[in-house]
Amino acid sequence: MKVQLSVMNGCDYYTIRSEHSLVTLHKGEACGFGLFIAPLCSCHINDKIAVIALDITSGQQITTNVTVNVTTEQSTKLNYREIEELSQIGEGSFGIVYKGTFKNNTVATKKIKNSKEDDNAMMEFENEVNVLDKFRCEYIVHFYGAVFIPTNICMVTEFAEYGSLQDLIKKRKKTDAIDMKMRVKIMLNALRGISYLHDNEILHRDIKPDNILVISPNVNDKVNAKPTDFESSRNVNMLMTNMTFTKGIGTPVYMAPEILKKDKYKKPADIYSFGVTMYECIGWCQAYTKHQFRFPWKIAEFVINGKRVKKKENIPQELFDVIQKCWAQDMSKRIDSTTIVNFFY
Structure with missing residues (x-):
């Protein structure tokens, strides 16, 4: 019998891999599979892993699902799916600022322009994130975190209703x-x-x-x-x-x-x-x-x-x-x- 694990749904905010992609078992044998989940941000993961067993002799295939349901600790690496952009409120040389919401908070999201093509813009972005992540001061704009998923790079900070x-x-x-x-x-x-x-x-x-x-x-x-x-x-x-x-x-x-x-x-x-x-x-x-x-x-x-x-x-x-x-x-x-x-x- 051949046994294989397969992730049913692809996702860009975490990765899942198994220790063995395909195992051949003889009569009376068993094996364990190790699953490695790597979250790319703070998130809730609810996914299904397909366990596919193929009887080599009869050709019969059996598929069953194993549910993975875990929640990460909250960090400053944010899940872009939890951020909603409402309206553009500003634009600078490196990025565009939007008013939005994050976990019931009104926030400002700063998105990088052409992050894939502009190495300098990305470097400045990473520097600002690294600096803000260290701050713990009520007189510094509050930093919720940043999204590093390549298609949705942005940082999320406190929204100032009255502007600058x-x-x-x-x-x-x-x-x-x-x-x-x-x-x-x-x-x-x-x-x-x-x-x-x-x-x-x-x-x-x-x-x-x-x-x-x-x-x-x-x-x-x-x-x-x-x-x-x-x-x-x-x-x-x-x-x-x-x-x-x-x-x-x-x-x-x-x-x-x-x-x-x-x-x-x-x-x-x-x-x-x-x-x-x-x-x-x-x-x-x-x-x-x-x-x-x-x-x-x-x-x-x-x-x-x-x-x-x-x-x-x-x-x-x-x-x-x-x-x-x-x-x-x-x-x-x-x-x-x-x-x-x-x-x-």
Whole structure:
């Protein structure tokens, strides 16, 4: 008699194999089959294995099914079948962001564009996933996990109903701006997230209003805003790689002078970016207007030469003093994140 095991239903989120694909048994003999199940994500597996026995003498074939019913532990490797995309809410150079649901939670899903063809995009995606997976901080956007199934690669994070700080500044002009207390709270929350990164020797490298999500408009809530977008984040001990500025490419608005000069940089570069972001949030304005700076490289030249934009009338002097300490030309003279947090308290 010949005995064979066969998986009845193919699946892309787990694999099943047997120790022996085909066994020949003589009269009075028996054998055991070992099944090896390899989940590719957190999932529930309910499948059937066909056990096919063929009597060589009579030619009679008997088929019976063995049910495999197991559930994995929950991890950050997600099953794409549990994620529902509702609507597109944003698009960047590497991916498209959708509003969706995951296990009854409203989430943001970020899908990679051309992940098969673009090795750089996939590398940035994997870096962001690795960074987010280590974070355990209420002031950092919550990371549910990521899908690594080749046809459905995406990451799933907390959804910010109110969008980014940049969205708020654009939508609500000065006459309808959120009050100063809330602006300060948003900056303090973002700073706590940045401080957590720095305490763990991580540089964000792309701090700007676009990358600060507004979670709640209620100033009495503990958390109102969180940093997001960790594609560019790196360990503080790594050398600079791709954060460089070329005339006409990208925006140097939030880049520290040492980055614009392509020098090595560390935590103070994030503090500089935070300073410009704080200027825009507290002043409810653009730091560099197109009227004053028609081309991006004009901003770079302005900053490299040690110049900074002037104080806006609506920025309190004590807060502008903090901003100036953040964007000091000499990185060694910039205030650190912990000192700024202590200032607010």
